[in-house]
Amino acid sequence: MNFPLSLSRRTALRGLGISLGLPWFESIVPRAAAASIAPTPPQRMAFIFVPNGVHLPDWTPETEGYGFDLPFILDPLAPVKDDLMVITGLTHDKGRANGDGPGDHARSASVFLTGAQPRKTNGADIRSGMSVDQVAAQAAGKLTRFASLELGCEPGRSAGNCDSGYSCAYSSSISWSGSASPLGKETNPRFVFERLFGNGKAKEMDKNKIRRDALKKSILDFISEDAQKLQAKLGRADQHKLDEYLTGVREVERRIEITESEPQHSADIDYPIPEGIPGDYGQHLRLMSDMMVLAFQTDSTRISTCMFADAGSNRSYKAIDVPDGHHALSHHRGDAEKHAKIRKINQFHVAQLSYFLQKLKATPDGHGNLLDNSMIVYGSGLSDGDRHNNENLPVLLAGHGGGSVDTGRHLKVPTETPMCNLYMSLLDRFGASVDFIGDSTGRLSGLQI
Structure with missing residues (x-):
């Protein structure tokens, strides 16, 4: 034998x-x-942030449950439609001003994985909260070579004033190892490759x-x-x-x-x-996706974050015939021409997500593939870039979580449901349950039927 x-x-x-x-x-x-x-293969989690909200009419499926049609922005996800869930209704209340005035973009990034109200300061006394990825890293990080992997495609800054009195650290970081400790991200694919191997x-x-x-x-x-x-x-x-x-x-x-x-x-x-760092933005994003796939495939880490761009990014997108700055376009004031350009940017980002998910799905893992054993959250800390609102956030959950997530659905949750309730449910599935994170009020029901 x-x-x-x-x-x-x-x-x-x-x-x-x-x-x-x-x-x-x-x-x-x-x-x-x-x-x-x-x-049994291990569980993996990744969190991907995009800036400036999305054009919600071309993001949100018209019907709930199974069998929904992918709207324009989500159309590139057709090859992995059965492996993902569109979730509407989630909110980040602590991304709102709550008396602190302007600075919605900085708050949208800092709150994305923490659910905590950031202290308004452009000095050294920054304060937010521990992010969900780092909660998971505390539980599983000792099992892998790297506790977590923080990636991005814009370098950002860790100090100075980047948004109406908020430190640049808030705009360029979504991962926080503690309330005063934003984690820097690596933007150079070569450096990530050398670090992994x-x-x-x-x-x-x-x-x-x-x-x-x-x-x-x-x-x-x-x-x-x-x-x-x-x-x-x-x-x-x-x-x-x-x-x-x-x-x-x-x-x-x-x-x-x-x-x-x-x-x-x-x-x-x-x-x-x-x-x-590639001059072509799409190539840069795809290489960073490759780094996450390799890290998961080799069990170098089980937790990763990636900022497709920093909060408030004004990057232009000439490669898809949108020469305008993204942030400037997001202040559309209802202009139809700007809406058309924004949705093209949104679809471009989703196409890069689709590349990542398809790579995970094509990578064998145990008796299935990496996407079977992963939970990938993609979204923005703002809903509409013009209104700067934080309710009904654009959120996707991809991957089957080892069979614990029922995908292929559009899930609507009650208005004002904290985004952190989703994170509580993911931590449970990851084996890193906690009593609360950020402004959570419980677990998100409906992930598994």
């Missing part, structure tokens, strides 16, 4: 500063598990990268010996899975190399692009 390999989930392929984590193999069973019992201390990793670059080889060249030894021990199905995985890693590495060789300039943004 052939028993599965007794390898640890921490097993990695190594060579010259490289530590390449492995995907989930049927042949790999934790030592403590019985040979006849297949291990580097091995050793920072100085060591830098030296080894210089040596690898001088040799002009792929990271896979340095772990080939380990890979060949592992291939010989795996079953046929897992050998194929390893081949696919290594091919996928090389493809991402190749795309990063291409962006690094291209002129780093884009008319879509008004700040200098550091080396390694």
Whole structure:
């Protein structure tokens, strides 16, 4: 009788500063598990933020429940429609002024995952609340190489006044490890790639990268010996899975190399692009999605956040024939031409989300795929960019949560239901239950029928 390999989930392929984590193999069973019992893949969570609200008439499905038609903005999600839920009616009350005056954009980002009223200050005395991703990271972070992964596509600033007296830290961060501790995000795909697959201390990793670059080889060249030894021990199905995985890693590495060789300039943004960051915004977003997929696939982390753009972003979108700034357009005052441009921007963002979800769905995980074992929240902290309102937020929940989320539906919840009630329910499914988060009033019913 052939028993599965007794390898640890921490097993990695190594060579010259490289530590390449492995995907989930049927042949790999934790030592403590019985040979006849297949291990259960872990749950993952990701939270994706988009700025300036959306054009709700082209976002909201006309019918509730199953069988709804995807409106214009959500149309790119057709390949994964059965794997997601559109939720309408959720509110972030603490994103409202509540006596603090202007600053809706800064509040919309800081409240997105915290549900806490930010202190209005542009000094060092910032204060919000712990975000849901970091609550989960406290519970599961010790099980993985990285407790969480914070990504973004605009660098932002951590100090200064960015919105009517609110610190830039509020506008450029959605992840907070504590009430006064916003977490910085990485915007360079190369740095994320090196972090995921580097091995050793920072100085060591830098030296080894210089040596690898001088040799002009792929990271896979340095772990080939380990890979060949592992291939010989795996079953046929897992050998194929390893081949696919290594091919996928090389493809991402190749795309990063291409962006690094291209002129780093884009008319879509008004700040200098550091080396390694693609000039094409769509390519940048897709590479960051690839980083999250690789991180989940190798169990490097189970929790990630990604800001498609900072709160109040005025990025232009010439690639989709929208040369206007996003923030400026969001103040549409009912202008039909501006509405048409806004919905194109909204659809572009959703198309990048669809890319991420399809990559998750195409990545095997246990007896299913990564999307089966994930819960992905996508949305904005504002509903309409012109009204700056915080009720009836545009929210999508994708992934099946290991079978605990009934997808393929449009779920309407009572008006003023706290967004944090959704987070409470997700934390329960993640195995990180808490008594409250932000302004939660309980759990969100209806996620599973």
